Amino acid sequence: MLNLDFQKRLNHFLLDITASFQNEIIILFGPSGSGKTTTLNCIAGLSHPDEGQIELNGEKLFDGKSKVPVQKRRIGYLFQNYALFPHMTVQKNIQYGSNDDELVRQLTEVVGIQHLMTSYPHQISGGEKQRVALVRALATKPRALLLDEPFSSLDRQTREQCHQELLRLHSRWQIPIILVTHDEEEARKLGDRILPMDQGKLGSPDEFW
Amino acid sequence: MQIKLLRLLAFLIIIVPLAGCSASSEEKKSLTISAASSLTDVMKELTDTYETNHNVSIKLNLASSGKLARQIEQGAPVDLYLSANQKWMDQLEAGKKIESETRRNFTSNHLVIIGAQSNNELTSLQTLANLPPESQIAVGEPESVPAGSYTKQALRKIHLWELIEKQLVFASDVRQVLTYVESGNVSYGIVYMSDAKISDQVKVLTEIDPELHKPIVYPGAVLSDSTYKQEATDFLNFLSTKEAKEIMKKYGFQS
Amino acid sequence: MLTMSYSPLFLSLKIAAIATLLVFVAGVILARVISRNLFPGKSILESVFLLPLVLPPTVVGFGLLYLFGKNGILGKWLMDWFGVQVVFSWIGAVIAAVVVSFPLMYQSASAAFQNYDSNVENAALTMGASRLKVFFTISFPLAWPGLLAGTVLSFARALGEFGATLMIAGYIPGQTDTIPLAIYFAVEAGRMEQAKMWVLIIVALGFSSTLWLNWWTRRNVLLFNRKS
Incomplete structure (x- = not known):
């Protein structure tokens, strides 16, 4: 259960988010520059709202005065360009935030990247990078998962496969997943709920349909 | 344009x-x-x-x-x-x-020992030997600056060169010696009388006997x-x- | 010639090495803290850092003398509290070398820390790593080629420092007679053979360090290109 109710002054508009998420896949859908990434950053703790509160499973992550630092939030974050550590092997990347070898083994098996463990990020394909990044985020046992346009640079077929993978993982890992995209088809296919976003405001799901 | x-x-x-x-x-x-x-x-x-x-x-x-x-x-x-x-x-x-x-x-010209206005008297070249080891004396670099080479001759003559060599700071010309003393960064300097005359921030403590070095x-x-x-x-x-x-x-x- | 003392060589290496170490630590920390952040006065601060690069060495020397001289603000403080005399000592030579080589290190380090995707650091943070761990396991290794380039340039610059050094450290054989000062005074005294000798040594040192840097950079670029 993730509760958001915060405001943050951005360059051209006020980011004003009020929403409550269950263990579902939520799509933030909107044009670029509408505040989607900033919203994810505020939830992850990479930047902070001006006021309001953020609450995860009953724990206050932010309430205006105190803020839980990014390292203590246990929220997984998949960046648009995957942000794999280029100087580490796939294995070192995945183990960076996790010492649960059994979990790492399971995850790599589910996603099918066991054969990549000794490779470096620049030696593997885009789809493979995407899977590694997903496994790396889940290996830290996150309480929520944020994905910032994770499939945008993949070809159609790989994107298909990755969609299936995400759905499969979500059915095993019941946590709130927030996915940012501006691909309408992707939004419809993956989202339990779709929240259109424009100029820092969330619209109601009806507007989208 | x-x-x-x-x-x-x-x-x-x-x-x-x-x-x-x-x-x-x-x-x-x-x-x-x-x-x-x-x-x-x-x-x-x-x-x-x-x-x-x-x-x-x-x-x-x-x-x-x-x-x-x-x-x-x-x-x-x-x-x-x-x-x-x-x-x-x-x-x-x-x-x-x-x-x-x-x-x-x-x-x-002739050589003189100069010090800051507030400095204690040095009565002669010989008294440089009595200075505490941490006080430094600026002189011209002996091999390239004439004033430095005359200074070295004089100090050699009274067998003081080896004794105070470690306290010497070599300057690239006489005017620099003057600047070092004026700014208070060294306590003493050896320059020509003509240099000492143009500065009102230093005073001549003692003149060096011209017999001790070549004219x-x-x-x-x-x-x-x-x-x-x-x-x-x-x-x-x-x-x-x-x-x-x-x-x-x-x-x-x-x- | 036979009686030529090699102390300027070792003194130069010692002073340049200590200065490079200080410049490396200060440059890396300041570049990391400043380069990725936006704050009022940032460009003024960065301009101040780069100032010694464009100022004549005599101005730098004068400034240092003003600060570190026996009557200077910092010089007096260091003397009263630690009994350290900066002016006319090898410490003065280190300070002069630090000031003139810092801009090179800062620039290289600043570029190096902006040369990779900052999201890799963010990713490491979201995975629970402390800022210190992120710095040593992510930022530092990724910036390393640029940091190394800055270090080599700083070392070469520190080795060649003359003007400011002469002003603040003076020329004291065995204490502050670095190679550039030895060359200057050898020429002044007409000892051309000795001057030539030192010139050859310092050219060899400077050339070999930049040559090595170029070779190392090219090798790494080639290696990277082949991998990807």
Whole structure:
């Protein structure tokens, strides 16, 4: 259960988010520059709202005065360009935030990247990078998962496969997943709920349909 | 914009050399004198006085004697060389760079120990031995700065050089010694009387006995490549006149 | 020639090494803290850092003398509290070398820390790593080629420092006679053979360090290109 109710002054508009998420896949859908990434950053703790509160499973992550630092939030974050550590092997990347070898083994098996463990990020394909990044985020046992346009640079077929993978993982890992995209088809296919976003405001799901 | 720049460039290319020509075609002769840096202040007054009474303009080139000698060896267009020591003049003479018959010693100087205005008295050169080991003494670098080499001779003579060598800070010229003492960064310095005279921020603590080192004389000579040998000789003669000697005395030089 | 002392060589290496170490630590920390952040006065601060690069060495020397001289603000403080005399000591030579080589290190380090995707650091943070761990396991290794380039340049610059050194450290044989000062005074004294000798040594040192840097950079670029 993730509760958001915060405001943050951005360059051209006020980011004003009020929403409550269950263990579902939520799509933030909107044009670029509408505040989607900033919203994810505020939830992850990479930047902070001006006021309001953020609450995860009953724990206050932010309430205006105190803020839980990014390292203590246990929220997984998949960046648009995957942000794999280029100087580490796939294995070192995945183990960076996790010492649960059994979990790492399971995850790599589910996603099918066991054969990549000794490779470096620049030696593997885009789809493979995407899977590694997903496994790396889940290996830290996150309480929520944020994905910032994770499939945008993949070809159609790989994107298909990755969609299936995400759905499969979500059915095993019941946590709130927030996915940012501006691909309408992707939004419809993956989202339990779709929240259109424009100029820092969330619209109601009806507007989208 | 570009056209303006081009015009400016054309102007500079055409006009500036013309301006140069017109200046040199004037009747006034331009004399270049390379003088040791310890002569800086006195030479300014001497040349000003000379220029008001004679139809020449004088360009002063001031640097250490050694540097000036090397410039001349490399063919710098100089008419008169005024050195602070014999060594460099000898070298130029050996290389036939000067007119030997014009060479003469036109003034002399002596060494003094200086300190900041608030400093304790030092009664003689010998008393440097009594200074605490952390107090530093600035002197000219002995091998390149004439004042430094005279200082070394004097300190050697009284067997003090080895004893206080570790306390010495070598400067690249005498004026730098003066600056070091003026700014309070060293307690004592050894400079020419003429240098001590021009600063009101230091005081002369004691004079160094001239018997302890070779005489500090300033040789001057007209250069072989000079275009104005007569005018250069005239100026060198002027330095021996009573008028010039009065000026030099004012600046701490002796005749 | 035979009696030529090699102390300027070792002194130069010692001073340049200590200065480079200080410049490396200060440059890396300041570049990391400043380069990725936007704050008022940032460009003024960065301009101040780069100032010694464009100022004549005599101005730098004068400034240092003003600060670190016996009557200078910092000089007095260091003397009263630690009994350390900066002016006319090898410490002065280190400070002069630090000031003139710092801009090179700062620039290289600043560029190096902006040369990779900052999201890799963010990713490491979201995975629970402390800022210190992120710096040593992510930022530092990724910036390393640029940091190394800055270090080599700083070392070469520190080795060649002359003007400011002469002003603040003076020329004291065995204490502050670095190679550039030895060259200057050898030329002044007309000892050309000795001057040539030192010139050859310092050219060899400077050339070999930049040559090595170029070779190392090219090798790494080639290696990277082949991998990807």
